[in-house]
Amino acid sequence: MDPEDYSELIADLAPDLRPETTPVRNAAGRTTASVVTAPRAVPDFAASAMDGFALDEAALASARNGETIRVVGDTPAGHGVNVLQPGCAVRVMTGAPVPTDSEAVVPVELTDARQTGPAPYAIKIDSLPSPVPPGWNIRPIGEDMNRGDIVLPAGERITAAGVGALAMLGIGEVETLRTPRIGLIVTGDEIHGANQTGETGTEATTASIFNSNLPMLAAAARGLGAEPIEATSSDDADELLSVLTRMQAEADLVVTTGGISAGAFEVVRQALEPDHSTFRRLEMRPGSPQGYGRFGALPMIHLPGTPQGAFVAFHLFVGSLMTGQNLRQRWRKGILTGSGLRRHGNAVTFRPGTFTESGEILAADRARLPDFATADVIIRIPRATDSPQGDESLNAGTVIDYLEC
Ligand SMILES: Nc1nc2c(c(=O)[nH]1)N[C@H]1C(S)=C(S)[C@@H](COP(=O)(O)OP(=O)(O)OC[C@H]3O[C@@H](n4cnc5c(N)ncnc54)[C@H](O)[C@@H]3O)O[C@H]1N2
Numbered sequence: 001m002d003p004e005d006y007s008e009l010i011a012d013l014a015p016d017l018r019p020e021t022t023p024v025r026n027a028a029g030r031t032t033a034s035v036v037t038a039p040r041a042v043p044d045f046a047a048s049a050m051d052g053f054a055l056d057e058a059a060l061a062s063a064r065n066g067e068t069i070r071v072v073g074d075t076p077a078g079h080g081v082n083v084l085q086p087g088c089a090v091r092v093m094t095g096a097p098v099p100t101d102s103e104a105v106v107p108v109e110l111t112d113a114r115q116t117g118p119a120p121y122a123i124k125i126d127s128l129p130s131p132v133p134p135g136w137n138i139r140p141i142g143e144d145m146n147r148g149d150i151v152l153p154a155g156e157r158i159t160a161a162g163v164g165a166l167a168m169l170g171i172g173e174v175e176t177l178r179t180p181r182i183g184l185i186v187t188g189d190e191i192h193g194a195n196q197t198g199e200t201g202t203e204a205t206t207a208s209i210f211n212s213n214l215p216m217l218a219a220a221a222r223g224l225g226a227e228p229i230e231a232t233s234s235d236d237a238d239e240l241l242s243v244l245t246r247m248q249a250e251a252d253l254v255v256t257t258g259g260i261s262a263g264a265f266e267v268v269r270q271a272l273e274p275d276h277s278t279f280r281r282l283e284m285r286p287g288s289p290q291g292y293g294r295f296g297a298l299p300m301i302h303l304p305g306t307p308q309g310a311f312v313a314f315h316l317f318v319g320s321l322m323t324g325q326n327l328r329q330r331w332r333k334g335i336l337t338g339s340g341l342r343r344h345g346n347a348v349t350f351r352p353g354t355f356t357e358s359g360e361i362l363a364a365d366r367a368r369l370p371d372f373a374t375a376d377v378i379i380r381i382p383r384a385t386d387s388p389q390g391d392e393s394l395n396a397g398t399v400i401d402y403l404e405c
């Protein structure tokens with residue numbers, strides 16, 4: 001099975017997240033639960049786009065004849081609008097409301113007025129465009145956004161600009177999906193000291209290894225806007241079941257690593273198959289053994305233990321569940337550079353890639369975890385049998401699929 005078909009198969013494991021109200025200032029990284037529309041226009045008054053003088057039609061005509069224009073008001077930004085008497089000008093600052101009958105704002109640099117100090121009694125205008133464009137240097141009501149316009153659709157990850165756009169509209173709170181909690185359970189007796197990640201500086205003992213998957217997947221979960229709950233289990237099935245029982249009250253989705261292939265101590269498989277989970281091999285490398293299921297109502301994804309397999313599969317499958325997008329929709333297109341990439345005969349393969357200065361993608365030679373550490377993207381290499389001409393390799397200049405990582 002292809003990774004894309006598998007992503008579709010497990011799509012209903014996406015956690016069901018209730019909406020909650022979040023203050024806009026804390027909303028970056030959260031996902032909108034419903035569409036947000038503009039409660040008002042921005043700007044909601046006609047505003048000057050320049051420091052200068054607002055003129056009506058009669059004043060513009062006199063200015064063109066070289067006549068002096070009387071200045072009848074001064075409006076700093078944030079102050080109430082002035083009345084423009086016919087044939088006169090009002091000094092306005094950028095962002096200030098312009099008087100109702102204004103035809104244009106003439107920048108101060110085009111007049112004989114000083115840029116600082118009190119407003120002059122009268123100005124002469126040195127030059128004007130011909131013709132003066134209608135509403136020149138005046139931002140009309142709704143130039144940025146009209147009342148009722150969609151600011152953010154439902155399901156949108158809120159960025160810093162999103163926070164700014166909501167704040168610009170005077171929106172103080174937004175309906176977001178509750179932050180998903182991902183329970184991470186790494187398994188295996190060889191994981192040195194269970195929580196051991198190297199931070200204490202002690203050496204891993206013979207035949208044991210440092211735990212790379214747990215801190216790596218916790219970081220990846222946070223990258224998806226989720227809150228990780230970290231746990232480990234030995235190769236004892238009862239221990240794994242008791243960790244899962246605890247997770248039922250704490251997590252919206254559980255991701256396990258390890259213990260799912262063909263060995264004699266495959267704890268995840270032994271504890272969960274067939275009552276809770278299904279296991280299969282996908283036609284992909286790394287990360288071919290995979291599993292999924294439910295512990296009661298709690299959705300579970302089972303990733304392989306190899307760090308590179310866990311890393312790739314998390315981005316592919318957990319990333320799809322958490323964004324609500326099938327993997328097929330998530331691939332982006334890029335241009336391959338460097339030497340050709342060999343296709344695997346019957347499996348889709350993944351390789352770390354980095355963007356070059358010219359915006360092309362250079363693939364790493366190998367796909368071990370340290371090779372992903374400096375990568376920008378995961379490159380998808382289709383199998384040789386996927387190529388209409390049976391090409392054995394992908395050459396520089398080929399359009400490839402990639403996923404940011
Ligand atoms: N006889 C067969 N053996 C294996 C097959 C197979 O088809 N037949 N498939 C291989 C492939 S491909 C993969 S991928 C692995 C998947 O194995 P598991 O998911 O059961 O994972 P483990 O055996 O528990 O561990 C594999 C590997 O990863 C290391 N590991 C596990 N957890 C962590 C962790 N938290 N941090 C760092 N490293 C971890 C573990 O020590 C093993 O070296 O199976 C192949 N075997």
Ligand code: MOO
Pocket residue numbers: 284285286287288289304306308309310
């Ligand atoms: O599928 Mo496994 O290729 O070693 O990660």
